[in-house]
Amino acid sequence: MKSLFKIYRRYIFSAGWIAAAVILVNMCVLMVVGAYFASQSRENPDSGGRRRIIEVSSYMNREENGHPYLEGEGYKALEDTGAEFAFLLDNSGRRIWSWEVPEEIPVHFTLGEVASFTRWYLKDYPVRVWNCDEGLLVIADAKDKVGKYTVEMSRSSIRKLPVFLLVIMTANLLLVLILAVLSGYRLYSSLRPVASGIDGLVSGRRILVPEQGLTGELGKKLNQASAVLEIQRRNLEQRDTARTEWISGVSHDIRTPLSMVMGYADNLENKEELPEEDRKQAAIIKEQSLKIKTLIEDLNLTSKLEYQMQPLRMEEYIPAALLRLAAVSFLNGGLAEEYELETDIQEELEGVVMQGDVRLLTRALNNLIGNSIRHNSRCRIEVKGELVSGNGLTLCRIAVKDDGKGIPAEIRNILTEDRNLRAAPGKADNRGESPIMGKPYIMGKPHIMGLRIVKQIVNAHGGRMDFSADGREVILYLPAAGTLEERKERKNRKWWEILWYGDVKGE
Template structure:
């Protein structure tokens, strides 16, 4: 049902056959939009009404009509429409509408086109100033929060003020920082306990293992024993040496993983180091089914890297040992050194069985050292040592069979004789 204007409501009241008739739609609109209605004739008498309250008079003088025309009639807000046959009055419920007359000097109205734009401009300036003020306040509140988040990312303790506009957010950052600190402390405690336990076990195993190796060596060299017994003693000695190396690898891998192994960096000549490692293998009774060749390019003879010589020696030894261990039928091992732009490439390759595709994918994946333990501690330690020296490790299979491991290390500007 649509709303009607006062003139439309007035037009809905017609005089027919000596009586006033109000259409149904107009009646419903009067009841909905107002409360009551009446029609005064020119003599001031009520000649028609609808829902007229009992406290509304039925007779009005000219002064009465003039007083309520724009305001109230007995506290009823009224609206009036002039008709040819009288005055049509619509009334609302008491206290249902506030009516007030506004008077403005003509001079003010004449200057409206001047002061209205000025007021709008002033309001715009005030709005801009408020926006800048609030933005500055918000920026000042966000600045310590951003610093706190940066400190939290760097694992530094954060304690922000919880006062101000973003106090709740600052409190949340403080609580998160405290939780992260607790977690970091718990992880550090666990890692220290693990490293300490591994170091303790390694120390406890070392003494009885040395006794086993000593007695096995004596039995191996005892000419009074049968040859078969001496060979069995030799197997015990070699396996004991293998266990000793595994225990040492486990201890070193644990320390490297948690950055507890000191890296004593000095100037190192990789060419000299490679020849020394190869000589150690050849001089320690390497089986004739294995061969080791060291090839150093001319421009890499005097190349210098800054690193821990013992750790780098360990990495190369582990790669050569890995080739020997996984090729029991023998293989040719080649160790090469080449100089590149700002780095040197140290490669250990063999013509043995190589890596399986699954193992190769896992070795080259960007995983942590702990995830490589299924592939042997030797390769795990190689990756950790190279990483500690700021280098990279790459594992490949060779087209004709065998595999190669490439260690890429940054070179130093030092010159050594």
């Protein structure tokens, strides 16, 4: 949290100095513009100073002998406005009337002196002048009260004032943009190592983020998290490697004595001098030994698939031919009369070519068909293949359906949910048997090795497995690569087409 507060504080500081810089620049501009308009306002009779001197001049009159005087309202106006002194000059520059004039102020002014104090100051007193009927009226303010500056602008400059304002606004926007980019780049440079470190954590790499600067504390935390994850990853790898090696070693150790048991059982089964009952028992021993051998192979395969240790022998295949071949292998293998096996392949699927490990995909189909046979005393099995489209993708939909009792919801839930598929808790009755198809539990858990292997094979090919609502249909979705026509077109491409469009291997 301290590191986040530090970033927040740096962000506030950056925003503050950007705002201060913009305000400073605008203050300078406003001072210039204000001085300009102030100079213009001096010639405006509506300004405060002009109103005051005009008001006072309105109370200026002459006596019968021609001597000027100020009416009482005029003196009141001078006092109310805080004037320092006032006097009146005739055309020759001689002072003919005065009010509170200091001794340092002359009684006679030349034309040049009048022109000078009219524009600037009179003995450091800021003054205003007004040419009335009685003469030139001069009213002065205190020395430190008013500052006088002269700003002149040509009419062409005034006409260009809108352009000037537009330039000021544009300059402000550019200034803010430049300062924001510089500040943002500094923050980006500080956060970039942190972002790279997070990407490294996501990809499972060991990272080392700099632990200084604005994000130093965040970098330290990431490095600590990376070290912890690295230790956990190594422990998991060691555990998985040990588990896989143990399964492989046990399977290898069992394979040799199991082969001997199967060989002796086969010899006993074929010995005619043995009683019929003994030969039947030898056949049962051989059959059960074969099941044990299949289970060992399944255990090895599912372990390798789970830890991505089973290499996929990718090759092009035609899914329609693969489905027919799987069905034919069961029919030619002596399928009992109680079972019917049919294929229903969509015409559009006939010309589709896909990429995959044909051996593993065949194993998945054999498991699905074999499950329907093993768990139903009689049923009709249908293997269906078709193309489906959705979300801009074309998928090959393979379904194995039977009219038997179906896969129980408990097993479907285990396979559908993203859970640990090694085993799931079950409820055994008093006889120690599972209510699921009457099959015994292994350590109190249902045996779903065959379907689990099917799901792992499909996942390894980038597909997914689903079930129908009644559990009588298992559906496999695999990504379709292309068609035979497209493959022919690729082979017939000109060199310039390959250079322009590219040629992805495996398309």
